[in-house]
Amino acid sequence: MAQIxxxxxxxxxxxxxxxxxxxxxxxxxxxxxxxxQVFKDVKLVQGDWNSVGSVREWSFLAxxxxxxxxxxxxxxxxxxxxxxxxxEGTKLLNSYxxxxxxxxxxxKGEGSLVTWTMEYEKQYDSVPEPLFYIDFFNTWTKTxxxxxxxx
Numbered sequence: 001m002a003q004i005x006x007x008x009x010x011x012x013x014x015x016x017x018x019x020x021x022x023x024x025x026x027x028x029x030x031x032x033x034x035x036x037q038v039f040k041d042v043k044l045v046q047g048d049w050n051s052v053g054s055v056r057e058w059s060f061l062a063x064x065x066x067x068x069x070x071x072x073x074x075x076x077x078x079x080x081x082x083x084x085x086x087x088e089g090t091k092l093l094n095s096y097x098x099x100x101x102x103x104x105x106x107x108k109g110e111g112s113l114v115t116w117t118m119e120y121e122k123q124y125d126s127v128p129e130p131l132f133y134i135d136f137f138n139t140w141t142k143t144x145x146x147x148x149x150x151x
Contacts, residue, residue: 004098007130009116009137017112021080021105023148024086028073035143037061038136045070055087063132067091069099080105089147096130097121101137114141 013020029049032039040059047054050073057070069089075082086092086099093099102117116128116137 004119004121007118007120007133009118009134009141010116011116011138011141012108012111013114013141014111015145016110017080017105017107019147020083020112020114021077023151024103024105024144025075025082025142028056031058031140031144034147035140037143038140040066050075054118060136063093063138063145069093071101083103095123095127097123114145116141 018048026049027034029044030036031040032041040061040116042059043057045055045057049056052075053072055070055072057068059066061067067090069092070087071084072087073084075084082103084101084103086096086101089099098119098121100117100119102119104115104117106113106115118133118137120130
């Protein structure tokens with residue numbers, strides 16, 4: 001029987017939690033410019049950039065390989081949480097029946113702790129754990145942190 005699995009990536013950053021969360025949430029369309037080593041392009045497919053239910057198509061690099069996915073966004077401003085729900089994608093949804101990337105930002109000292117939780121269900125038992133996304137989320141988080149600190 002298939003089960004939902006979870007994997008967390010935690011990154012300590014220098015930005016304060018509110019600044020990082022709101023900066024991240026309101027700059028989704030800028031990610032290819034902010035973090036070009038990860039994202040090649042992002043297009044709005046439906047809705048607007050920051051509204052719940054909007055659909056975006058991302059072109060990105062993970063594990064050194066190009067890929068794309070479409071997602072929709074769930075927003076919980078009170079808990080500083082964004083949920084990116086994968087709707088379709090080449091390698092991602094060929095390997096996983098479902099995939100959610102959950103961003104949560106909490107204050108920590110003078111900075112913040114960013115936690116990315118990957119929730120996924122494998123298509124087959126032989127599908128490996130998505131360990132290569134650890135570097136992906138680390139790079140994305142640290143690059144956005146540096147950008148916001150200099151903004």
